[in-house]
Amino acid sequence: MAKYTEAVCRQCRRESQKLFLKGERCYSGKCAMERKRGQFPPGAHGQSRGRKPSEYSLQLREKQKVRRMYGVLEKQFRNYFTLASRQRGMTGENLLRLLERRLDNVVYRIGFAASRAEARQMVTHGHIVINSKRVDIPSYLVEVGEVIAFKESSRSNNRVKELTDALQERQTPVWLSLDSAKATGAVLALPNREDIQAPIEEHLIVEKYSR
Secondary structure, eight states, rough: OOOSOOTTTTHHHHHHHOOOOGGGGSTTTTHHHHHHHHGGGGSSGGGGGGGGOOHHHHHHHHHHHHHHHHHHHOHHHHHHHHHHSSSSSHHHHHHHHHHHTTTTHHHHHHHSSSSSHHHHHHHHTOOETTTTTTTTTTTTOOOOOOEEEGGGGGTTHHHHHHHHHTGOOOOTTTEEEETTTTTTTOSSOOOOOGGGOOOOOOOHHHHHOOO
């Protein structure tokens, strides 16, 4: 499957916003956005891009930002939008709700990974179980009532131990619950728009795909 293989910090610089793609590094002084060059887009002409962005440019950048934030490829993202447009309610909110329900995102939100990229790796390597059954598909959409945990044989893994030890300091969204003692998380409800705190203007994405 195709995937982005270049420096992910370039993606944050291109969107002029922290996308938290590298876990703990994003909260440290090593983050590219904290340095002087982080104020400009990557590339030789990054500092010279002073033109006022067009309406289409704003729509494109918002779509790219969200797609990169959740680690979704273009075709996948378009499929999510099509599905969201067929559901009841506002298409933009439906789209964000679908992205939040991805298993790799839920694993990250609960605290079983420091970034969505690490969460995808946890899932594809078979470390995550849902209701005691292994699920290795990052795009799996979680349902209300499902319980997410590490596979029993994975709990001796050094990285898993580091993550479980830090769970007591983790704050989870209101639509998820976390039992730090047992290192398990559960889906209490489907997320509402106010539960998704990321700075996203989803109406721009809807406008782009509606052109």
